Amino acid sequence: MADSCCSATRNPFTHTETPAVSVAIEDLSKSFxxxxxxxxxxxxxxxxxxxxxxxxSGSGKSVLLKHxxxxxxxxxxRVTVDGRAAxxxxxxxxxxxALVFQAGALFNSMTVYDNLALYPREHRIADxxxxxxxxxxxxxILSLENAAEKYPSELSGGMKxxxxxxxxxxxxxxxxxxxxxxxxxxxxxxxxxxxxxxxLKDQYHVTTIVVSHDRDLALNIADRVGILxxxxxxxxxxxxxxxGSADPRVVDFLNPKxxxxxxxxxxxxx
Amino acid sequence: xxxxxxxxxxxxxxxxxxxxxxxHVPTLPRQWGRFIEQCYLIGYTTLPIVAILSFxxxxxxxxxxxxxxxxxxxxxxxxxxxxxxxxxxxxxxxxAILLAGRVGSAIAAELASMKVYQEIDALETMNIPxxxxxxxxxxxxxxxxxxxxAIIANLVGWFGGAIVAKYTDFIxxxxxxxxxxxxxxxxxxxxxxxxxxxxVFGFAVVLVSxxxxxxxRGGPREIGASVTRAxxxxxxxxxxxxxxxxxALL
Ligand SMILES: Nc1ncnc2c1ncn2[C@@H]1O[C@H](COP(=O)(O)OP(=O)(O)O)[C@@H](O)[C@H]1O
Ligand SMILES: [Mg+2]
Numbered sequence: 001m002a003d004s005c006c007s008a009t010r011n012p013f014t015h016t017e018t019p020a021v022s023v024a025i026e027d028l029s030k031s032f033x034x035x036x037x038x039x040x041x042x043x044x045x046x047x048x049x050x051x052x053x054x055x056x057s058g059s060g061k062s063v064l065l066k067h068x069x070x071x072x073x074x075x076x077x078r079v080t081v082d083g084r085a086a087x088x089x090x091x092x093x094x095x096x097x098a099l100v101f102q103a104g105a106l107f108n109s110m111t112v113y114d115n116l117a118l119y120p121r122e123h124r125i126a127d128x129x130x131x132x133x134x135x136x137x138x139x140x141i142l143s144l145e146n147a148a149e150k151y152p153s154e155l156s157g158g159m160k161x162x163x164x165x166x167x168x169x170x171x172x173x174x175x176x177x178x179x180x181x182x183x184x185x186x187x188x189x190x191x192x193x194x195x196x197x198x199x200l201k202d203q204y205h206v207t208t209i210v211v212s213h214d215r216d217l218a219l220n221i222a223d224r225v226g227i228l229x230x231x232x233x234x235x236x237x238x239x240x241x242x243x244g245s246a247d248p249r250v251v252d253f254l255n256p257k258x259x260x261x262x263x264x265x266x267x268x269x270x
Numbered sequence: 271x272x273x274x275x276x277x278x279x280x281x282x283x284x285x286x287x288x289x290x291x292x293x294h295v296p297t298l299p300r301q302w303g304r305f306i307e308q309c310y311l312i313g314y315t316t317l318p319i320v321a322i323l324s325f326x327x328x329x330x331x332x333x334x335x336x337x338x339x340x341x342x343x344x345x346x347x348x349x350x351x352x353x354x355x356x357x358x359x360x361x362x363x364x365x366a367i368l369l370a371g372r373v374g375s376a377i378a379a380e381l382a383s384m385k386v387y388q389e390i391d392a393l394e395t396m397n398i399p400x401x402x403x404x405x406x407x408x409x410x411x412x413x414x415x416x417x418x419x420a421i422i423a424n425l426v427g428w429f430g431g432a433i434v435a436k437y438t439d440f441i442x443x444x445x446x447x448x449x450x451x452x453x454x455x456x457x458x459x460x461x462x463x464x465x466x467x468x469x470v471f472g473f474a475v476v477l478v479s480x481x482x483x484x485x486x487r488g489g490p491r492e493i494g495a496s497v498t499r500a501x502x503x504x505x506x507x508x509x510x511x512x513x514x515x516x517x518a519l520l
Contacts, residue, residue, distance in 0.1 A: 069394075070394075071395065092394075092395070097395060098395065098396075099392075099395045101388050101391070101392060103387070103388060105387065105388035106389070107389050108383075108384075108389065109380075118396070119398070122396075123398075
């Protein structure tokens with residue numbers, strides 16, 4: 001554990017030189033039948049930036065991420081990655097994007113090692129020895145060396161999450177998307193993940209979008225922050241602007257008071 | 271009307287999956303491991319039950335035809351009747367039905383669970399087409415394994431008929447006479463006919479089960495629904511295809 005933060009700051013990958021990409025969300029709307037999940041959301045993420053998207057559960061953050069990797073198609077508006085339509089199949093071939101799924105989405109029939117090795121094997125990025133090196137390095141960064149031969153069903157929730165991050169690292173992506181990477185992790189591991197996210201960005205200029213409720217993460221590593229509520233973007237700004245925001249919705253979201261005299265669930269009833 | 275559009279949609283998406291899988295055929299040599307694994311799985315799960323069932327089907331056929339042909343004094347033709355029915359019709363259909371029950375259901379369950387737990391989504395974001403690594407090796411494996419299963423069904427079924435023909439009092443035909451009759455009226459083309467059928471049915475079962483698994487939507491409860499749908503659709507498809515393939519091969 002103690003070693004993990006330091007190996008992260010060392011150069012973890014012999015990275016191929018690839019330019020970072022930008023992401024543009026323009027007037028994005030999404031409905032599932034009658035359910036309107038996203039309403040006219042617009043923002044732009046610059047190449048090499050860390051953008052943190054916050055917001056209460058069910059506000060549409062995961063759905064928004066899926067639009068960026070092309071797993072969902074907009075009902076209205078446009079999502080482009082480096083100027084190319086995110087939903088187009090060619091975009092996926094030309095730009096390496098990795099999404100760390102909220103639930104991990106590990107391949108349950110494969111060991112942790114094979115989960116990580118699948119991408120380089122299928123895309124014939126290196127020979128088996130080269131792949132082994134990449135995989136072991138990614139496992140080391142997330143202190144998972146001992147889990148290499150385990151199956152996902154044998155891992156705890158937090159370990160699954162780290163494996164999912166390691167699997168994304170092996171892809172050496174130009175655009176890295178994390179869906180709640182620090183939920184289910186202990187505070188030290190959460191801090192480690194924040195460090196890894198920031199390090200990848202510094203060293204490789206990876207464009208990063210993080211969906212998270214983690215205030216420490218947002219206030220420490222975000223270049224800019226967006227807050228989504230009820231499918232609308234209610235805040236967009238730098239982390240300093242976030243700290244200084246006087247918007248009651250933002251203030252209450254970041255520092256919810258636990259008020260036993262006047263509990264929220266009772267306010268809802270009246 | 272709704273069911274009609276659903277059936278048409280199903281046919282459309284199945285054909286699309288077929289085309290997508292076939293477009294990855296050049297990657298097949300690299301997927302040797304997956305192909306062998308699927309061959310093993312199909313053989314391992316279906317062979318024993320295919321053998322048991324075809325033995326009894328051969329026996330029953332011999333019994334029934336012995337009983338009814340005795341009246342015509344034609345019981346020396348039992349061998350031909352058992353041989354032809356199994357080779358041309360019962361062998362392939364039975365293999366396909368067992369394949370649907372054991373392999374089709376397993377494929378639908380596995381792919382549906384991968385879909386529900388977002389493993390399929392993960393593959394797509396990794397730009398690894400599911401048709402390439404999940405569907406193609408299974409299609410190739412079933413094409414190799416179906417003839418093997420059908421030939422075993424034939425041999426065991428014929429053998430089962432021979433035993434019953436010998437040891438049933440009112441039939442009492444010795445194996446040499448039984449197999450002579452079997453050979454007299456059966457040509458290689460009859461066996462080949464059956465193998466082609468088995469091939470068509472097996473391919474259809476695997477393709478449809480893959481497609482239903484991959485198109486699962488919703489939560490874990492839908493996995494069971496997909497399995498049922500895959501087996502039922504496969505069974506219907508086997509019987510419908512049987513008519514058309516039989517007609518085409520006559
Ligand atoms: N495939 C889907 N079909 C129908 N509704 C969906 C689907 N995916 C998400 N939703 C709904 O969209 C809303 C936002 O979901 P999500 O983006 O997962 O929220 P979160 O911000 O917690 O990640 C939820 O109300 C959810 O029920
Ligand atoms: Mg979510």
